[in-house]
Amino acid sequence: MKKLDEVIGEHPFFAGFTHAQLELIAGCGQLAQRKPGEFLFKSGQAAQHFFLLRRGSVALELDVPGRGPFRFGTASAGEVVGWSWLFPPHQWQFDGRALDEVGVVQFDGVCLRGKCDADPVLGYALMKSFAGVLVDRFLDTRLQLVDVYGRSS
Amino acid sequence: MLPQPWRVASAVRETPDIVTLEVTPEAGVDAAAWQPGQFNMLYVFGVGEVPVSIAGGTSGRVLHTIREVGHVTRALGTLGAGDVVGLRGPFGTPWPIAAARGADILVAAGGIGLAPLRPVIETVCRERNAYGAAVVLYGARMPADQLYPDVYDDWRAQDIQFEATVDHADGDWRGNVGVVTTLVRRARFDGASAQAFLCGPEIMMRFTAQELERAGVAPDRTWVSMERNMQCALGFCGHCQLGPEFICMDGPVFAWPRMRDLIAVREL
Numbered sequence: 001m002k003k004l005d006e007v008i009g010e011h012p013f014f015a016g017f018t019h020a021q022l023e024l025i026a027g028c029g030q031l032a033q034r035k036p037g038e039f040l041f042k043s044g045q046a047a048q049h050f051f052l053l054r055r056g057s058v059a060l061e062l063d064v065p066g067r068g069p070f071r072f073g074t075a076s077a078g079e080v081v082g083w084s085w086l087f088p089p090h091q092w093q094f095d096g097r098a099l100d101e102v103g104v105v106q107f108d109g110v111c112l113r114g115k116c117d118a119d120p121v122l123g124y125a126l127m128k129s130f131a132g133v134l135v136d137r138f139l140d141t142r143l144q145l146v147d148v149y150g151r152s153s
Numbered sequence: 154m155l156p157q158p159w160r161v162a163s164a165v166r167e168t169p170d171i172v173t174l175e176v177t178p179e180a181g182v183d184a185a186a187w188q189p190g191q192f193n194m195l196y197v198f199g200v201g202e203v204p205v206s207i208a209g210g211t212s213g214r215v216l217h218t219i220r221e222v223g224h225v226t227r228a229l230g231t232l233g234a235g236d237v238v239g240l241r242g243p244f245g246t247p248w249p250i251a252a253a254r255g256a257d258i259l260v261a262a263g264g265i266g267l268a269p270l271r272p273v274i275e276t277v278c279r280e281r282n283a284y285g286a287a288v289v290l291y292g293a294r295m296p297a298d299q300l301y302p303d304v305y306d307d308w309r310a311q312d313i314q315f316e317a318t319v320d321h322a323d324g325d326w327r328g329n330v331g332v333v334t335t336l337v338r339r340a341r342f343d344g345a346s347a348q349a350f351l352c353g354p355e356i357m358m359r360f361t362a363q364e365l366e367r368a369g370v371a372p373d374r375t376w377v378s379m380e381r382n383m384q385c386a387l388g389f390c391g392h393c394q395l396g397p398e399f400i401c402m403d404g405p406v407f408a409w410p411r412m413r414d415l416i417a418v419r420e421l
Contacts, residue, residue: 057329059330060330071322071326071330072330072331073330073331073335074318074328074329074330074331076329076339077339078338078339079338079339099327136335136338139334139360140331140332140334140335143332143334143356143357143360144320144321144331144332146356147294147320148263148264148320148332148353148354148356148357149263149264149292149293149294149298149320149353149354150294
């Protein structure tokens with residue numbers, strides 16, 4: 001059975017990380033599962049984790065009073081979900097709900113923030129990876145706003 | 154080149170504003186062989202003529218999927234079995250499917266852009282062993298806007314990685330939500346060898362091509378199908394000119410590097 005640092009080392013999110021860095025990060029992580037319909041996180045709750053998806057899909061939703069959940073995105077195996085743990089007030093802004101059997105590596109954000117503060121090289125590497133995720137999500141959102149398949153296109 | 158009479162064999166309503174017409178040649182009409190990626194000019198007598206991609210069939214039974222956006226396409230949408238249309242074609246450059254033989258193939262379609270790519274997918278299904286991994290990524294606005302939903306499982310059964318996404322989910326949709334570029338990041342294929350075929354709104358093709366380049370697909374192995382105001386289909390009238398290219402004659406299928414800089418020019 002693979003050790004956790006080996007598991008996360010195979011994930012593209014951690015491409016370029018040294019073995020020592022992967023060991024440090026893995027020390028804040030654990031394998032976890034969610035059943036279909038279970039929440040990984042809910043809006044308003046303290047954001048203490050982020051998730052590296054190994055299998056299954058997660059719906060990213062915002063509950064709109066009177067309308068129910070509005071799904072604005074999905075994340076699948078190979079992707080990373082959650083960055084609210086990085087920035088104050090460390091609170092989830094949206095809901096993350098398992099669409100099927102989901103397997104994740106769940107990282108403790110408080111533990112990781114402590115290690116990043118103590119090791120700025122590790123912190124910079126992690127920030128670079130998260131910045132890449134944020135840029136992708138930002139671009140995706142802008143394209144969604146363009147409504148390229150709208151009736152006038 | 155005069156329109157020849159073809160008869161509508163069937164008209165299938167795909168979505169509230171998209172219809173697929175199957176047409177067959179009238180007696181004495183020479184039905185030329187077509188290749189995936191080419192288009193025909195369909196003429197509604199007394200109304201006008203429009204270019205429509207070939208969405209499948211054979212030389213004697215041709216499918217056209219039409220989105221009703223103007224008076225001619227709306228007139229086409231009213232046709233039913235037994236009606237006659239004028240047809241000129243086929244015109245234009247085909248998808249270079251042969252170049253992908255032995256390699257991975259990635260198809261990315263947006264909206265009605267799936268129609269001209271359907272013959273590519275069906276070719277790969279028929280000759281599945283001639284290709285490596287085969288990926289089809291399809292983006293639509295809403296679940297109800299998806300074309301040909303009944304064939305997706307057939308494609309998957311032929312070892313096609315078919316993934317669909319919608320920009321806006323509704324109702325019971327349990328699939329992907331997000332733009333089609335997100336699917337490129339999740340697809341399993343060898344970027345170093347893959348040939349990619351894209352069709353959809355230009356903005357969708359532009360960002361998909363960029364995402365493919367990140368995944369290792371060289372720009373000259375990415376092909377796009379362009380749509381402009383094609384009227385004569387013979388390179389005479391100039392309505393479809395885009396920079397130095399006539400879309401009707403030099404295209405509609407182009408290697409991405411020939412279009413990359415042109416479609417970014419606002420004035421064109």
